[in-house]
Structure formats: C-alpha cells, structure tokens
Amino acid sequence: MANWKSEARAPIVGIIGGGQLARMMFQAGLSLGIDVHILRSESDESLNKVAKEITVASQFDPTTLYHFARKCDVVTFDHELIPAQLVQELSDRNCTIYPSADTLALAADKAKQRKALQAAGIPVPKFAVVETAAELEAISTAFEFPLVLKAARGGYDGRGVHKFSNLEQAMHFMSTAKSPVPYVVESELAIDAELAVLVVTGQQPTDRLTYSPIQTRQFNGICVEAFWPTELDPEVEDEAVELAMAVADAVGSVGVLAVELFLVDGKLLVNELAPRVHNSGHLTIEGSVTSQFENHLRAITGLPLGSTEMVSPIAMVNLIPADSTTKGGINLEGALLVPEAKIHDYSKTPRANRKIGHISVLAEDPQSALKRAWEAARASLGGMVLGDPEEASVEPDA
C-alpha cells in the first residue's frame, strides 16, 4: 500500500460499499482534499452520478478487494457485511483497514457481540443465545413474554427481529427457519428512551473523542428521528458516554463507533454497536464542529481528530417512504419551503422502508427542531413518511 505521508500528498481512502454513508464520507473528504475511492455494487446508486473514482464490482471477491485496497492508503466500509475472513486476508497482505477484521466480526454477529460486551462487564439486556427450538425451550423459563428473537447475523433496520407472545409460536419459528442462524433471545423491554453515543478513536487508542449523546426514535425497528441535546439527566448522559468508551475499548475500535443504548427503569443497557459512521450521527454534519464523517476520515488516516463540540440543538428526520406511493425521488421544492431545513438527498430510487435522504434542522431546542424537520419531511415525499408522529396510524415501538 502507498504511504501518503512520506510522499507529501493527500491520503487516498478506499470505501467498500457505495451507499449514503459512503456518499457523505466522500463529501466530507472533499473539504479535506482527501481522495475517496469507492468500491460499489451494481445496485448502489448514491455515488453513481457524482464521485469520480468508482469501481463497480463484487465487494466479496478477494482479488477485487485486494486490487482496490492496494491503490489506497487506508480502506474502510459503509457497512459491516464483508466477511471478517476477507478483511483479515487483506490485512495479512499489508493493506491498512479500519475497522479491523476482529471488530467487524463482533459487529456482524449480535451473539458474539453481546457475549463480548458482557464479558467486558458492560451492562446489556438479559439475553441467551440459541440455535434450535430445543435450546430455546430449555432457557425459556428465564424470560418473560413477549419474547424477542434477533438473528445473530444479517439483520438490519428491523429485519431479522421477531416477536412472539408464547413459546409454541417461537419454537415453531425456530424449527421451521429456512437458513438457521443463532438467535439472541430477550424479553421485550419497556424502553423509556433510546440513545446513541458516537466515539471516534484514532490510530492510537488514547486519541479518542466522544460526541454528546443523541436521542433516537425507532419505528418498526428503523431509526426515524434523532436529536440532541437529549431529554435525559446530565448524569445519565455522562454514564452513557462512559459506557460507550468502555465498549470502544472492548472492541478495539479505530474510527467512528456508534453505541446504541436503552434506558430501562432508569438504568442504561448497551443494545448494540456499529463500528462505522451511523444514522444517528447524521445530525453532526450541521450540529457539531466536526461531523462524524470527517472525523472518521481523520481517525483512520491518522490525522488529528476534530472538535466534537455541539454547535446547536438539532433534530434529524429520515426520509423513508412508508409505502410505495412515493415516486420520482425527493420533492426539493416542497422540502425547501422550510427555510432552515438542511436536506440530504441520497439520489436513491424510492421504495417503501428505504432511507432515501434525511433532513436536519437547527433550532433553539430539539422539540422545535423536530417539529420543523417533520414539516419539511412531509413536504419532501409524495406519500407518507415512515414514523410520522402526526399520522394516526403511527405508534412508537415497544
């Protein structure tokens, strides 16, 4: 791999995956003068019409990955779907990749992840890991119903999560699953608030900053809004930040790590992590001095990290068509009628439950910001926006 420092040039960062996270990292790279190269699949649209150095090929072919990585100073991801084994092989061939194969392996497997967090003494929801209906039956008395089964691998945005009101149903599901994977079993929790804390870590573990906690709301397992500052007590926020740093230590993170937490009965539990820039952190683009996208690039290239200070209260709403009535993408004219709305269009074909953009609004307080962001979101899509709080049919998760 090349070495930008010794060659006195700007770094080249390779991103595997060409979705909106890659798009926003590309955009952050423009300011820094960092060359961002993309390895994307045929179906990825987000960068197609804008970025220059794009390779359209399989992200899962070792030879393709190696040839791509060799041209870059450092390689990163916009998702965690690349098998850790492939990433390890690239590392073994002297490619610099963050997150590491070990961190990716934990991120991609909810069962391993939970066990690793628990082993590190981090509070997590009470859970068990089962692979068969018989195993489920054996541990079932330790849990309350409804019971939640989360596929250890391949789940995303609510996919792979199943809820059962009795053991019979759950066992039937386990015994008839087409491609069996381990499942994380939990009781359904009465969640008072969901938080995310972003931690950014440089190539030296001591080179670490955190962002202020972000409060999120999910609908059908999909994040629909995020805002800061949160509605929680400062002591709870401080504890959330401490826990997130402990998680970063436990998984050996480099770059941005998003730690998702639940507040249940006044107690914080770490739900899961993502070793990458994260939907909850999109509000850092306008809401903090340095966005998560810029700080991820700075961290993985070994550059000094940027200030994570909050610039203003802010809210973000995802533009997710709730059904298939949205045609022709985002209605810019509608969205921009709210003069403070900052729209981020991912240039993706609309489909039900697909994130095709987001809108952020700065305001004096997060609730005013949320209200304006939802107004702009409603005007952006031809049909209903997923999770719209003004829609009668909308009920929050859990």
Add this chain to the structure above:
Amino acid sequence: MANWKSEARAPIVGIIGGGQLARMMFQAGLSLGIDVHILRSESDESLNKVAKEITVASQFDPTTLYHFARKCDVVTFDHELIPAQLVQELSDRNCTIYPSADTLALAADKAKQRKALQAAGIPVPKFAVVETAAELEAISTAFEFPLVLKAARGGYDGRGVHKFSNLEQAMHFMSTAKSPVPYVVESELAIDAELAVLVVTGQQPTDRLTYSPIQTRQFNGICVEAFWPTELDPEVEDEAVELAMAVADAVGSVGVLAVELFLVDGKLLVNELAPRVHNSGHLTIEGSVTSQFENHLRAITGLPLGSTEMVSPIAMVNLIPADSTTKGGINLEGALLVPEAKIHDYSKTPRANRKIGHISVLAEDPQSALKRAWEAARASLGGMVLGDPEEASVEPDA
C-alpha cells in the same frame, strides 16, 4: 434545454469554470441531490479528481458552450471572464443562464460598473474613467495623490491596479501601456474598514435574502481574511445591507451577488461587485444556516431560498503562499492540530499568491476565531501565509 420540474427529477446545473468556487458549489449540490456538470479548462485542477461530469474544453468556444449548456437545466459561472456576447448568444438559443449577459457585462468592466452604480444613486468613491494620458492629465486636478488607476477589464486579486505618487509617473504608465484599456481613476482612500454583503436573489426579484455583513482584510489587493459579525455599529451594518440590495436591483441580479464596500470617514461607499459566490462568503459554509454555495444553486434553479441566519461568529483565513517555498500542497496534519479548524483544500498546486485553500474557525467572538484560524493557517503551509498579521514584514493595505 431540459426541464427538471416537468420531468420530476433533480436539476442539472452546469458550471463554466472549474476553480474552487465550482468545487464548493459541486459540494453543496451533493446534499441537495443536484447534478453539477463542469466545463473546465485544462489548467483547472480543483475538481479534476473528485467530480464525475466534467468536460475539459475551451470555455470561450460558442459551440462547446452551447453543447454544454444544452445538457443542463441552468448554467452558471465560477468567474466573470466569459464575454457577455457569448452568454447572450446562449440565452438567445433558449439556454437558461444566471447571471445574465447584462449583469456579467457590468461585472467584467469596472468602468461601466461604476457608472451604472452612480447612475442608480449608489454612493461610490469619487472616480473618472480615462483611456489616454491626455485624458488623465485633463482630469488630474480633481484628484489627490497618490492616484490609483484600476484597469476596467481583466483585473483580479490586485492585478491591474496601479498606484502613482505624481502625475508624470501616471501619464508615463498610460502612454506606454501595451494593451490599452480604459482605467478607473481614484484618489487613494483612507479606508477604515472593508465589508462585503452577500445578496441572494431568486428567479423572482422579490425572492431575495441578504447575509449579515462580513468584514474583510486585503493584502496587496488580495483578500486574506474575513469574519463576522463585523466591528461596526449596527446602523452602519444596516446601511451596508440596504446599499447591497440597491446594487442588486441596479444590476438585475439572480443568484448570489457580492457587494464590496469601503467605510471612509464614517461613510459607506460601494467599491465593486461580483455576480457570483465570493471569497468573502466562504465563512457562510459553517457560519450560517445555508451557505452561499447552496443558496446560489437554489436561486438559479428556482428553488426556495434557504435561511441566511448566522449560526455563530466565525473567521476565515485564505491559504495563500506568500512566496514559492510552499511545496506539496497543504499540510493536513499541521492544519488539523487546531481541533476547531475547518479546512477546505482546493487540491491546487501551490504557487505564490495563489489561493489553494481556506480555513474557518467558529468561536465566541470573531477575534478569537481569527487568532485560531491564523494558527491553523501557519501550520498548513510550508512557507509564509500571505497577510499573516504576526509577520513583521506584513503591513495592511492602504
């Protein structure tokens, strides 16, 4: 030309010129999902490695311009060097272009510009326009020395501006000029402050917003720093904004118009205008809700304008090598040691007096922001930064 609204797709904006202004408009277009196409010259580097739809060809060839414009919904510029006649021909062939040929003609000719502003009742520095040494002699008694001669056309960043301490020298200069152009003659002014006011106007003249005034400092005729809020009284700021709106009316502006003003003996004078995004306005990227780049795109495409509200006090310093000792571009590691520094690298080869990037810093007040921005600027370049206030050899203009 195509029509994005009737086709329910994102607009395509063509930019003639591929410098840093085009680069930052391209970057703003990414968020809006606007497709930005560039027509650049061989020597333009700023977008070369990043943007996808780039045509490398003469910007002065009517056929090239027409073929480029035909593929776009609207065409704009990152400079004012295209002859107004060529722009008029494109308009006549139904291409949508902002600024218009008439506005560009005024922008490109300081003599015509001054006369038009004066005719509109806008206060300007006392001036005359001369084409020969004899004409200069005839009007010379009306002016104090030192005398300043500004070439009506082709001047930029201090080029084309000449100062003379006596009439003999000035007449010698006029009579020996290689390619004679009209000159605007002025007495050297004792300027107390320089300001810029950005006005953004939509396709309907009533659709207009202004930004808060920006204070600038020039060195050798080149802008070296900018900040807001200014150090001036609110009444002076209000008057500056009123004058800028009057200038926008006088020149029939669509898109961003930058109006540069002098404060002399407590009185505001309009120095000149640029009908485009402007160096003074780079601080709107982080310092206001909607940047000048985004608002220019919104204005020329007929989208609603975005809030121009100030987010924070901010200062911007241009990264301009003062001599030829800077090699290999911007030192990112150095620049980013100031954690609040927002660097914008234009990916240009460093040369003395060339703007290769800028750094903005948000702070509690503009003077603290300036101090930090200069620290980061010093660390960014291998050699001296033009206009560095801590360099003993530096003396402000005028």
